[in-house]
Amino acid sequence: MKNAIEVRGLTKRYGDVQAVKGIDLDIRRGEVFAFLGPNGAGKSTTVEILEGYRKRDAGEISVLGVDPGRPTREWRSRIGIVLQTANDAAELSVLETVRHFAGYYPNPRDPDEVIAAVGLSDKANKRVRQLSGGQRRRVDVALGILGNPELIFLDEPTTGFDPEARRQFWELIEGLAQTGSTIVLTTHYLDEAEALADRVAVIAGGRIVAEGEPATLGGRDTAKAVVTWAEGSVETSTPTKTIVELSRRYDGEVPGLAVHRPTLEDIYLKLIEAPRD
Numbered sequence: 001m002k003n004a005i006e007v008r009g010l011t012k013r014y015g016d017v018q019a020v021k022g023i024d025l026d027i028r029r030g031e032v033f034a035f036l037g038p039n040g041a042g043k044s045t046t047v048e049i050l051e052g053y054r055k056r057d058a059g060e061i062s063v064l065g066v067d068p069g070r071p072t073r074e075w076r077s078r079i080g081i082v083l084q085t086a087n088d089a090a091e092l093s094v095l096e097t098v099r100h101f102a103g104y105y106p107n108p109r110d111p112d113e114v115i116a117a118v119g120l121s122d123k124a125n126k127r128v129r130q131l132s133g134g135q136r137r138r139v140d141v142a143l144g145i146l147g148n149p150e151l152i153f154l155d156e157p158t159t160g161f162d163p164e165a166r167r168q169f170w171e172l173i174e175g176l177a178q179t180g181s182t183i184v185l186t187t188h189y190l191d192e193a194e195a196l197a198d199r200v201a202v203i204a205g206g207r208i209v210a211e212g213e214p215a216t217l218g219g220r221d222t223a224k225a226v227v228t229w230a231e232g233s234v235e236t237s238t239p240t241k242t243i244v245e246l247s248r249r250y251d252g253e254v255p256g257l258a259v260h261r262p263t264l265e266d267i268y269l270k271l272i273e274a275p276r277d
């Protein structure tokens with residue numbers, strides 16, 4: 001089986017709200033895949049259906065070869081889930097917490113090894129309550145990977161992190177990806193998606209409005225560049241030529257020269273503002 005996840009025609013309605021309006025999706029094994037989209041777009045609904053925690057109205061879904069609408073214990077043990085809310089086994093130490101949860105899995109990883117993998121070895125005997133927010137999040141990830149999952153879901157994993165903690169967390173995820181796990185994350189941080197994801201899907205209004213590699217999403221790689229300098233700016237598909245001409249005009253150094261290509265955020269903001277219905 002090449003794909004870890006296959007989705008065809010997924011829909012979900014809550015009362016009057018059509019939260020998911022027909023999503024098709026393939027996520028390959030070993031891939032890091034990110035869902036992007038504004039608040040209320042349908043990301044959590046989609047992910048919770050894939051995790052087997054929410055019923056769908058219609059559509060065909062396979063997650064690791066199983067329909068998540070009929071989850072089995074064995075299937076659940078192959079999936080790791082890191083939710084938005086931090087765990088609160090606060091009075092236990094990190095090691096006690098990890099050991100406790102290891103008891104729920106048929107073939108758990110070694111607790112010490114998992115604690116080392118998330119960079120908490122020197123905090124193993126500290127109470128979870130005494131850890132910083134970022135460190136607690138690492139405990140969440142430790143619990144998410146404890147069962148040796150083939151597929152890991154991470155919901156907004158770095159919300160509230162300082163920039164350094166975020167970078168460290170990215171390294172942790174990259175390390176997990178290198179071990180061959182499939183990783184599905186939701187995030188509101190475009191730089192995070194760019195740093196981590198092999199592919200992203202932008203969900204807006206219950207549909208996937210764009211899907212692809214961060215570098216090429218929405219025609220990003222072929223979009224025109226904007227050359228700006230102290231006295232003007234021009235949009236062009238041949239910025240090097242423009243700069244050569246400017247350099248001649250100024251007889252050398254061009255004052256205030258900058259070349260701007262669309263960032264993932266520029267593309268994302270355009271994608272989600274386009275009319276959809």
Ligand SMILES: Nc1ncnc2c1ncn2[C@@H]1O[C@H](COP(=O)(O)OP(=O)(O)OP(=O)(O)O)[C@@H](O)[C@H]1O
Nearest residue numbers: 014015017019037038039040041042043044045046
């Ligand atoms: N349990 C529920 N009952 C009723 N409506 C819901 C429920 N859960 C979600 N919705 C609605 O479905 C739509 C999609 O919500 P969802 O949580 O999937 O969005 P999201 O993309 O995950 O948003 P966020 O970025 O804020 O987490 C929203 O309009 C939301 O109000």
